[in-house]
Amino acid sequence: MKITSGLGSALIAVCIGIGISLILALLTGASPLLTLKALWVGSLGTPDSLAVTINNAVPLILTGMAVLVAFRAGLFNIGGEGQMYMGALGAVLVGLYVDLPPVLEVPLLIAGGALFGALLAGLAGLLRAYTGAHEVISTIMMNYIAQYFVNYMVTKGPLNKGSYSAQTHPINPSARLPVLWNNPVSPVTISVIIALASVLFIHWFLTRTKQGFVLNTVGLNPRMATYAGTNIKGYWISGMMLAGAFAGMAGAVMVGGVFHKLVANFSTGAGFTGIAVALLAKNQPLGLIPAALLFGGLNSANLELQLSAGVPKDVVLIIQAVVILSVAVQAVISERLEKREAAGIDRVGSQ
Amino acid sequence: MKRKTVVGILVLVLALFSLTTGVAFGEPLRVILVTDIGGLGDKGFNDGGWLGVQMAEEQLGVTGNVIQSFQQTDFIPNLTTAARQADVVVALGFLMADAISEVAARFPNVKFILVDSVAEELPNLASYEIRAGQGAYLAGIVAAAVTETGRVGMVEPMSIPPVIAFTAGYGAGVKTWNELTGSNVELVVKDAGAFNDPARGKALALSMIGQNVDIMMSGANTGLGVFQAVKEKNDEEGITLEAVAAGTKPKYFGVGVDLDQDDIYPGMMLTSALKNVPEVILGAIKSIQDGTFTGGHHAVGIQEDATGITDLRHTRHLVPDEAMAVVEKAVELMRAGNKDLEIPLAVENAEKFIQDFKVPEELRFVLQ
Known part of the structure; x- marks a missing residue:
């Protein structure tokens, strides 16, 4: 009941955001009607755009998860981008150098990505636990280290395929993620299942397991957790590793499902968008799905907005930001209202 | 039997018409440029590409449009959409080389132009490298x-x-x-x-x-x-x-x-x-208009401006x-x-x- 009403008000916020966007489109000389149509056709309205939306959303669910899990342990993981790059590196190493039947190789590719992402994030957790280095700083810096290390590996490093192109050789066919829906524009692979399973797993983990409960406690009140005898350093490190594993998997599904190789600068900010996705989802695992679909759909609509509605790229970006902003504002306002309501009830109760 | 022949002839005529491009009817060629992530305003190749398409609009009477990519995963969806709506698809730089090769193979009736990189050898895909x-x-x-x-x-x-x-x-x-x-x-x-x-x-x-x-x-x-x-x-x-x-x-x-x-x-x-990226694109579009277009790899220099x-x-x-x-x-x-x-x-x-x-x-x- 609560979730549906949350969704309802989020939808209203999306509508308000779109309304403002239409005015913006009108001001820049585009037709609001065509803009509206392009938003719909370009995100969900045709099978092709639906496929692109889904494929945009999958890595965002996973990088959103990387922020969410760390946040539950009381840590800000700004390093999703770097962890995703390392994950892509781990995955491409499996894809290039391991030759097994797909049943074994595909899980190994995903695991390779998860491992590399987890190791990088774990390092930030380790630094936080034992040196006090703040994870915001260390994860931001590690983004650069990871991205440029991976870029080096594929441009001048040992993974470069030669012929001046900044990429690796293609991975073995057996390492490609199996395709569920062979859409000609953007084939949808089992990465969707991986993302959804991750969401369900973390939802279960955080609400139904002892470790999940302790992780939440560490995040909400580290002093109490220490008092209760929890090894909070251990939870910081393992929490970051779990978070990094999801970002790493985002990189792995890009390599195994989209590019089938590793390309320099393959991501332009999916790791950072994950932060916004997690915030929009109010750090609830199930909320990641609609939040990521919103971002993915707006990204997908960019094509139609440019082609059919004649909205230039910069205005497309503004429209995206306006829609997301209005959803975020709605989230904060409704939270305030809830608190005020709760406070009111308390007062009534005490009389 | 007779009706079947009539239908057959009609189909044949239609097929012949669809083989010849829109140019035959005086309809302008539709050209779409797909940029890489740099997008328009990069004061580099993407701007040069758009200038080339605009020159073709003015001098050759084609209709031009542009799709700007936001991320590398957009390349194939954008090129595919462009190929569905246009007669000629233009892209620039090595980042686009693999994607344009893949899409060009799926749309044999659309012409593809890639400047400043080498793509796969396909009859409908011409890549131009500049000396x-x-x-x-x-x-x-x-x-x-x-x-x-x-x-x-x-x-x-x-x-x-x-x-x-x-x-x-x-x-x-x-x-x-x-x-x-x-x-x-x-x-x-x-x-x-x-x-x-x-x-x-x-x-x-x-x-x-x-x-x-x-x-x-x-x-x-x-x-x-x-x-x-x-x-x-x-x-x-x-x-x-x-x-x-x-x-x-x-x-x-x-x-x-x-x-x-x-x-x-x-x-x-x-x-x-x-x-001179704009001149190369203009020349390539012109070659499509006058039927001298050939796919594959071209090295162009001062002879081609x-x-x-x-x-x-x-x-x-x-x-x-x-x-x-x-x-x-x-x-x-x-x-x-x-x-x-x-x-x-x-x-x-x-x-x-x-x-x-x-x-x-x-x-x-x-x-x-």
Whole structure:
């Protein structure tokens, strides 16, 4: 009941955001009607755009998860981008150098990505636990280290395929993620299942397991957790590793499902968008799905907005930001209202 | 039976009509440019591509449109959508090479144009690489004629064969001037190791100036650092941009690459060796219109207006007329297809190339 009403008000916020966007489109000389149509056709309205939306959303669910899990342990993981790059590196190493039947190789590719992402994030957790280095700083810096290390590996490093192109050789066919829906524009692979399973797993983990409960406690009140005898350093490190594993998997599904190789600068900010996705989802695992679909759909609509509605790229970006902003504002306002309501009830109760 | 024949003929006629493109009916070709992540406003290849499409709109009467990509995963969806709506799809740069090859294979009836990279061999996909070494050759002649220290420099953003081809052409131009005039201008080459490192470019340029080099060619973002060093060193000598505009001759010069960079520091940029992306696209679209289009890999140079140097609008008065005469003659020879002046697209060893380079006999008569 609560979730549906949350969704309802989020939808209203999306509508308000779109309304403002239409005015913006009108001001820049585009037709609001065509803009509206392009938003719909370009995100969900045709099978092709639906496929692109889904494929945009999958890595965002996973990088959103990387922020969410760390946040539950009381840590800000700004390093999703770097962890995703390392994950892509781990995955491409499996894809290039391991030759097994797909049943074994595909899980190994995903695991390779998860491992590399987890190791990088774990390092930030380790630094936080034992040196006090703040994870915001260390994860931001590690983004650069990871991205440029991976870029080096594929441009001048040992993974470069030669012929001046900044990429690796293609991975073995057996390492490609199996395709569920062979859409000609953007084939949808089992990465969707991986993302959804991750969401369900973390939802279960955080609400139904002892470790999940302790992780939440560490995040909400580290002093109490220490008092209760929890090894909070251990939870910081393992929490970051779990978070990094999801970002790493985002990189792995890009390599195994989209590019089938590793390309320099393959991501332009999916790791950072994950932060916004997690915030929009109010750090609830199930909320990641609609939040990521919103971002993915707006990204997908960019094509139609440019082609059919004649909205230039910069205005497309503004429209995206306006829609997301209005959803975020709605989230904060409704939270305030809830608190005020709760406070009111308390007062009534005490009389 | 008779009805079937009629239907059959109708189908045949329709099929024939659909085989001939819209041009046959006087309908304009629909051209869509798909940019890479840089997008419009990059003052680089993407802007050049859009300019080319706009020139085709004006001169050839096609209708043009552009799709800008936000992320690398957009390339294939964007190219596919473009292919569904257009007769001609244009893309630029090596980032797009794999994606355009994949999409072109799925749309055999649509023509694809890729500039400044090599794509797969397909009958409906033409990739154009620009012999920018020819432009660098002309710049080399001009630089060798203008230097006062007798040393000109090249800061390679990254020593890979397509970049070394610039050095090779530039050095061949210097050698030409030396042989024609009996001077002894030297070429100093340094590798910055990164396209995107202006700080390193600047440091290398300063060290070159310390070694008595007064004219430096460079490119990409790294080159911007080189040109900044040129300006600062001139400033130190009291030669500001205002002084140059008022007629003072700068002590140090930069030579731009790929784009017309003469206006970065007007008067302090001797010239630029160009990659004329708009002209290449215009030519490719024209070839589709008049039916001479062929798929596969094309190397284009001065013959196709794909390269050259700028009009020296700020520096012409500093260049001896003899040098301009040599440049003019060299352009003429290149247009006529002179094999010695066909600087390759990729060179492994610039030093060896320059050593083996034979100055065309025809150029010797220019100064006599």
